[in-house]
Amino acid sequence: MNNTTECCPPECCDMRGMLSFFILWLLTKEPMHGQKIATEIARRRGTKPTPGTIYPALKDLNERELIKGEKQGKKVIxxxxxxxxxxxxxACEYFCKAFGEIFEEYKSR
Amino acid sequence: MNNTTECCPPECCDMRGMLSFFILWLLTKEPMHGQKIATEIARRRGTKPTPGTIYPALKDLNERELIKGEKQGKKVIxxxxxxxxxxxxxACEYFCKAFGEIFEEYKSR
DNA sequence: AGTTAAATATTGGATGACCGATAGATATAA
DNA sequence: TTATATCTATCGGTCATCCAATATTTAACT
Structure with missing residues (x-):
């Protein structure tokens, strides 16, 4: 029934606080509009951020001049x-230093 | 002058929300008391959580029955x-699914 | 006993992440 | 033109994270 994803945020520690990091990282791949970003996050993280989550985050990043938006018709790229x-x-460098050990360990079962 | 660590949390996204995850993961290694946990986190993350951060977190995890403490003299293991x-x-499974791609990519320069 | 240092603990407050509900803007179809 | 769907956006509120300041407990040392 629940056919959206394979993984969901764990109960024990929900790992809030990684959304901006995720958005910025996705934009290193290619420019994207908001809904595309949300969809790409859903594919990896398992839950799709709602409009009330993703747009304030984009607005914040924009105000801090880390991203910029260009309107193209209905979308903002x-x-x-x-x-x-x-x-x-x-941020990626920090992320890998801080959590790399966890990855490495988990990968080897 | 700042001789504590090599890495610090990035400005653009401070990655709050990973503390409980970090604590639980450290405790898969071995039982530890609070200050040891803080030190181990500092070694990986670059900043040492203060007492006002680490003890409430431990208390919360304890109340949710994810960890338990055993008093040994001055320390609580x-x-x-x-x-x-x-x-x-x-949580590790989720974490690797969600962020593994970032890690893999960064590792290959 | 008194002193010192380490570990633990609490409180108050600031900040950020996040969502539900709601609404406006734009393109496309009927 | 009207209807519909999609994308964007805001507002109000909840919750968790986190820290500074402060206090308490315990062990070890003098």
Whole structure:
């Protein structure tokens, strides 16, 4: 019945606080509009952020000049600014230092 | 001057919300007391959680019966409960599904 | 006993993440 | 033009994370 995804956020620690990181990382791939971003997150994370979640987050990142949006008809295509690209680079480095050990360990069963 | 660590939380996305995950994961290694947990987190994450952060977190996990504490003199040795062990297992699986791609990509430069 | 240091603990408050509900804007179809 | 669907956006509120400041407990040392 629940045919949306294979994984869901765990009960024991819901890992809030990673949304902005996820958005910025997705935008290193290619510019995207909001709903596409939400869909891409859903595919990886298992739950799709609602409009009330994703748009405030995009607005915040925009105000901090880490991303910029360009309106194209119905959609707004977001892309990284130079500052945003530096930021996500730094964030990825931190992320891997902090959590790399967990990955490595889990991968080997 | 700042000789504590090599990495610090990035400005662009501070990745709050991972503390409980980190604590539970550390306790899969071995039982530990609070300050040891804080030190181990500092070694990986770059910033050491203050007492005002770590003890409320431990208290919360304890109340949710994911960990239990055993007093030994000055220290309280925390270890996973069965429920906690299940929880962190599930959380690691989720974590790797959600973020594995980022990690893999970053590793290959 | 008194002192010191380490570990634990609580409180108050700030911040951010997140969602539900709601509404406006735009393109496409009827 | 009207209807419909999609995308974008805002508002109000809840919850968790986190820290600074402070206090208490315990062990070890003098």
């Amino acid at each position: 977001y892309s990284l600014t130079d500052e945003g690209r530096e930021g996500i680079e730094e | 925390y270890s996973l409960t069965d429920e906690g062990r299940e929880g962190i297992e599930e």
